[in-house]
Amino acid sequence: MAGKKIRLAELVVLVQGELVGDPELLISGVADFDSAGEGEITFVADLKRGARLDECKGSAIIVPLAVTEISGSAIRVKNPYLAVARIHALFVEEPFVATGVDARAVVGDDCHIPAEVAISPLVFIGNRVHLGQRVTLHPGVVVYDDAVIGDDVVLYANVTIGRGCRIGNRVIIHSGAVIGSDGFGYATDGNGHHLKRPQVGVVQIDDDVEIGANTCIDRATFGRTWVKRGTKIDNLVQLGHNVVIGEDALLVAQVGMAGSTTTGNNVVIGGQVGLGGHIHLGDRVMIAAKSGVHNNLEPGSIVAGIPAIPHKNWLRASAAYAKLPDMVREMRELKKKVAELSRAMTPGRDDSPGNDA
Amino acid sequence: MAGKKIRLAELVVLVQGELVGDPELLISGVADFDSAGEGEITFVADLKRGARLDECKGSAIIVPLAVTEISGSAIRVKNPYLAVARIHALFVEEPFVATGVDARAVVGDDCHIPAEVAISPLVFIGNRVHLGQRVTLHPGVVVYDDAVIGDDVVLYANVTIGRGCRIGNRVIIHSGAVIGSDGFGYATDGNGHHLKRPQVGVVQIDDDVEIGANTCIDRATFGRTWVKRGTKIDNLVQLGHNVVIGEDALLVAQVGMAGSTTTGNNVVIGGQVGLGGHIHLGDRVMIAAKSGVHNNLEPGSIVAGIPAIPHKNWLRASAAYAKLPDMVREMRELKKKVAELSRAMTPGRDDSPGNDA
Amino acid sequence: MAGKKIRLAELVVLVQGELVGDPELLISGVADFDSAGEGEITFVADLKRGARLDECKGSAIIVPLAVTEISGSAIRVKNPYLAVARIHALFVEEPFVATGVDARAVVGDDCHIPAEVAISPLVFIGNRVHLGQRVTLHPGVVVYDDAVIGDDVVLYANVTIGRGCRIGNRVIIHSGAVIGSDGFGYATDGNGHHLKRPQVGVVQIDDDVEIGANTCIDRATFGRTWVKRGTKIDNLVQLGHNVVIGEDALLVAQVGMAGSTTTGNNVVIGGQVGLGGHIHLGDRVMIAAKSGVHNNLEPGSIVAGIPAIPHKNWLRASAAYAKLPDMVREMRELKKKVAELSRAMTPGRDDSPGNDA
Structure with missing residues (x-):
């Protein structure tokens, strides 16, 4: 990373942007707007957020196409976040250093371990564990029997990979995550005792998945719990047995999904959302943070609330909720008024003894 | 496991079911409906779920008593889940293999460790740690001073058992769970600084409890935090100091219980439920997922919502919630209509200048 | 701890209380009300909780100033919780025992490690890790390159401190907590693939912070995620990248805070609360358990609900929520009654064919 210097023109090509200023400018790194300095490139995603371009101390800046008045060097792009991710990755990527298997690691029998690992x-x-090329296992990682780990996988400290679980290529799993703990499955007898149902399936994690710290993904009762290609899972998420998550999903922190629930591709599930078991979310479903979902959702649905309802409806319902005390009062007044009108319409009746309608 | 073959008649006796077909049929394992093959027994819990018996490729099937038309071999039982749990356990159970204490484990002074451990x-x-017979401790497990672990306990990778905590017989604790961290107890001084209250109690886990991955159970301030016999706790659950959970409870993933809350037996607490401190749940209380409970609950209560109300009421209230925007509109119209009626009833008055009631 | 005996008069001075009874009484420890025995001091925080002073078997008792009728020895104080915390700490504190670096620990190159550590x-x-004086690292702790740990820090089993993270003095971190995992930051391309944004910032934990078991605090994208002095964080909490928590805050278990959210000092956030990203909570904000906050909150705000509203309002709104089914019924009846009145006011009209208004 240190010392890497790249011409601005090269970065423009990388992100398919439009160059403003000096193509020969040498860029040495990426920084955020407030701290960027000499030689660094920074970005603004959205001018509305209040960044003022003339306050930028960096040598170049990535801006949205909409920005046209630029005094220094810049790259104009459709999606600044995407451009900065690509450029930043270029600067921070480091060649894999194969340190082999440390003598203080413990390795079982009949494993397949390439020379190029760390x-x-x-x-x-x-x-009988199978490791791919360029696998990095940090201290405290435990990989159980018969697990299969793909190429270029990084498992951070104290990650557990359960027996027979399969991890794809370029998967990143953060510290303390547990892949392949037993599913929560019991049968209850006539005395109310819970008998454990054996959990003999596995977890399969496909290519390019990232899994957050202390997240738990249970093995299947039978078959597999399955997270498909490109999905990103935040910290402290819980996936029950036989859950299937489609491709390119985003699951924000502390989401919980009960057993056998499945999703299509490109779903986005907000923080602390809970999903019941045995339901299906269609492609591109979006669920607002803290919602509770108990039913199937059609592709493209955007929902919120407990139980979840269409997001637009939830916005209005929750606004009304805050005014419920007023509504209760208005209802009381209205009832009174209607009773008065009613009495006024039926002369004499309101004077009857004992009438308190 | 491999090679075990059991006569169908024996399985019938095990589960106290009714035999259909060939008693001498040899069964070699259990599988789910879709993947069961030659020699395997499978099950359907409920015909309504759409399984069609004639599509079964397994050699035998466990079915509810209600099923009478069966072409092949089968076991008819009252509770198929229970039967399959019993039969499956029989096939997957393996004899304990005592490997002793690995030389790369670290063991303190004055411990009691039987020969028959792994x-x-x-x-x-x-x-001064005391281990029972046939205890299995997986890599990364940390058992602090003075802890007592019962017979046939399995602690998966990276489980922590805090100082002086007591674990019963046949307890299973999944990877990353923390038993005996300090309770969250502080006293706040006049400057708003929080002074730590020493947490000198322990955690006691009774026989046949199972605890999920990355679950945390805090030690008591004084005395004990206590999980009683047969209770099953899912992943990422939080139990505060001095919590007491009765026997045969089910706590689904991500439940949180604040300090000193206690429960009777056979409670069922849904995923992501939060319980306030110093309350009591009676026997057989059931709490729907994502609920928030702040008050004591009578035995047998079934509740939902934040704050929790009777489940039946919650179903109707949450349905009404979704229609709140309509209700707001209807209320407005009704007020208008009543005002009109009111004006109509008091002739002349509605024409007064400035009257907009 | 064992054998320590302190005169009651000394304890009175420590907590700036008022002595009742024998100043020379020797106290040997602290216990809770029900289990306190000979030589022990106990406390009642609040007489309304039902404790009866005459049932106390301890040798002395800490009571609120309001308590005046005391038969035995006692200390009268303004805040019994605070007094018992101070006194209890005195009894349980043990001198640091420097055991040095165990030969079975693994230490990298160019570290600074004082002699007085355990x-x-x-x-x-x-x-290049820097450890302060009297640091205690329990088994399974992983401290990554370039981390800096202050004096008198205790890291319990299996804690992870990420690369370059900074931990202040007297910080306590409980088992399984992960400090410095990558933030959850991606940029999505035109094909719906999520590109990882490098997370190159750090986590900074200031003096006297305590962090619960299996809590996760993500490193900043740029700069730092920052927990300031004196803040106490419970178990299974999630803090996203670039979060800043002010001084002396209390975050109860299972709280989740999205990226770049910041707080003032002395905030109190209840269990399972979720906070959106890029918002600010002013000083002394209090948020009820299970709430969801999506907007900035003024200093001193007390809020509850999803979305959060003023707590007083929420109490009334949630009470009304439980009665929504009644309200729906009342609304229906009222509409009917108004329609009847309306018909009665316009004679003849209600008989028109097809009129069902």
């Missing part, structure tokens, strides 16, 4: 001290690898 | 490499056991 | 077996310390 296995830290205090790692535990069971029997 | 202590993995990279396990840490403190001083 | 580094357990199976600890992993990366390169």
Whole structure:
């Protein structure tokens, strides 16, 4: 990373942007708007957020196409976030350094471990484990028997991969995540005792998935719990047995999904959302943070609330909720007024003894 | 597991079911409906779920008593889930293999460790720890000083058992769970600084409890936090100091219970439920997922919502919630109509200048 | 701890209380009301909780100033919780025992490690790590390269401190907590693929912070995620990238805060609360358990609900919510009654064919 210098013109090509200013400018890194300095490129995603371009101390800036008045060097792009992600990745990427298997790691029998790996001290690898090329296992990682790990996988400290689980290529799993714990499955007998149902399936994580710290993904009762290509899962998420998450999904922190629930591709599930078991979310479903979903959702649905309803409706319902005390009062007044009108319409009746309608 | 073959008649006896077909049929394993093949037994819990018996490729099937038209071999039972749990357990159970204490484990002073245990490499056991017979400690497990672990306990990778905590017999604790972290207890001084209250109690886990991955159970301030016999706790659950959970409870993932809350037996608490401190749930209370409970609940209560109300009422209230925007509109119209009626009833008055009631 | 005996008069001075009874009484420890025995001091925080002073078996008792009728020895104080915290801390505090670096720990290159530390077996310390005086690292702790740990810090089993993160003095972090995992930041391309944005910032934890078991605090995208002095965080909490928590805050279990959200000092956030990204909570904000906050909150705000509204309003709104089904019925009846009145006011019209208004 240190010392890497790239011409602005090259970065423009990388992000398919439009160059403003000096193509020969040498860029040495990426920084955020407030801290960018000499030689660094920074970005503004949205001028409305209040950044003032003339306050930028960096040498170049990535801006949305809409920005036209630029004094220094810049790259104009459709999606600044995407451009900065690509450029930043270029600067921070480091060549894989194969350190092999540290002598203080513990490795079982009949494993397949290429020469090009980096296995830290205090790692535990069971029997018949298959590791791909350039796998990095940090200290405290435990890989159980018969697990299969793809190429270029990084498992951070204290990650657990359960017996027989399969991890694809370029998967990143953060510290403390548990892949392949038993599903929560019991049968209750006549005395109210819960008998454990054996959980003999596995977890399969496909290519390019990232999984957050202390997230738990349970193994299937039978078959597999499955997270498909490109999906990104935040910290402290819970996926029950036999859950299937489609491709390119985003699951924000502390989401919980009960057993056998499945999703299409490109779903976005907000933080702390809970999903019941045995339901299906169609492609591109979006669920607002803290919602509770108990039913299937059509592709493209945008929902919120407990239980979840269409998001537009929820916005109005929750606004009305805050005014419920007023509504209760108005209802009381209205009832009174109607009763008065009613009495006024039926002369004499309102004077009858004992009438308190 | 491999190679085990059991006569269908024996399985019938095990589950106290009714035999249909060939008692001598040899069964070699259990599978789910879609993947069951030659020699395997499978099950349908409920014909309404759409399984069609004639599509079954397994050699035998477990069905509810209600099913009478069966072409092949089968076991008819009252509770198929229970039967399959019993039969499956029979097939997957393996004899305990005592591997002793691995040389790469770390064991403190004055511990009691029977010969018949399986202590993995990279396990840490403190001083004066007492292990029961046939205890299995997976890599990364940390058992602090003075802890007591019962017979036939399995602690998966990276589980922590805090100082002085007591774990019963046949307890299973999944990876990353933390038993005996300090309770969240502070006293706030006049400057708003929070002074830590020492947490000197322990956690006691009774027989046949199962605890999910990355679940946290805090030690008591004084005395004990206590999970009683047969209770099953899912992943990422939080139990505060001095919580007491009765027997045979089910706590689904991401439940949180504040300090000193207690429950009777056979409670069922849905995913992501939050419970306030110092309350009591009676026997057989059921709480719907995502609810928030702040008050004591009578035995047998079934509740939902934040704050929780009777479940039946919640179903109707939440349905009404979705229609609140309509209700607001109707209320407005009704007010208008009543005002009109009112004006009509008091002739002359509605023509007064400035009257807009 | 064992054997420590302190005169009651000394304890009175420590907590600036009023002595009742024998100043020379020797106290040997603290216990809760029900279990306190000979030589122990106990407390009642609030007489309304039902404790009866005459049932106390302890040798002395800490009581609120309001309590005047006391038969035995006692300390009268303004805040019993605070007094018992101070006194209890005095009894349980033990001198730091420097055991040095265990030979079964793994330590990288160019670290600064004082002689006065206690580094357990199976600890992993990366390169260029700086440890303060009297640091205690429990088994399974992983400290990545370039981290800085202050004086008198205790990291319990399996805690992870990410690369370059900074931990202040007297910080306590409980088992399984992950400090410095990558923030959840992606840019989505035109095909719906999520490109990882490098997370190159750090986490900074200031003095006297305590962090609960399995809590996750993500590193900043740029700059730092920051928890300021004296803040206490419970178990299973999630703090996103670039979050800033002010001083002396309390975050109860399972709170989740999205990226770039910041708070003032002395905020109190209840269990399972979720906070959206890029918002600010003023000083002394209090948020009820299970709430969802999407907007800035003024200093001193007390809020509840999803979305959060003023707590007083929420109490009335949630009470009304439970009665929504009644309200729906009343609305229907009222509409009917108004329609009847309306018909009665316009004679003849209600008999028109097809009129069902």
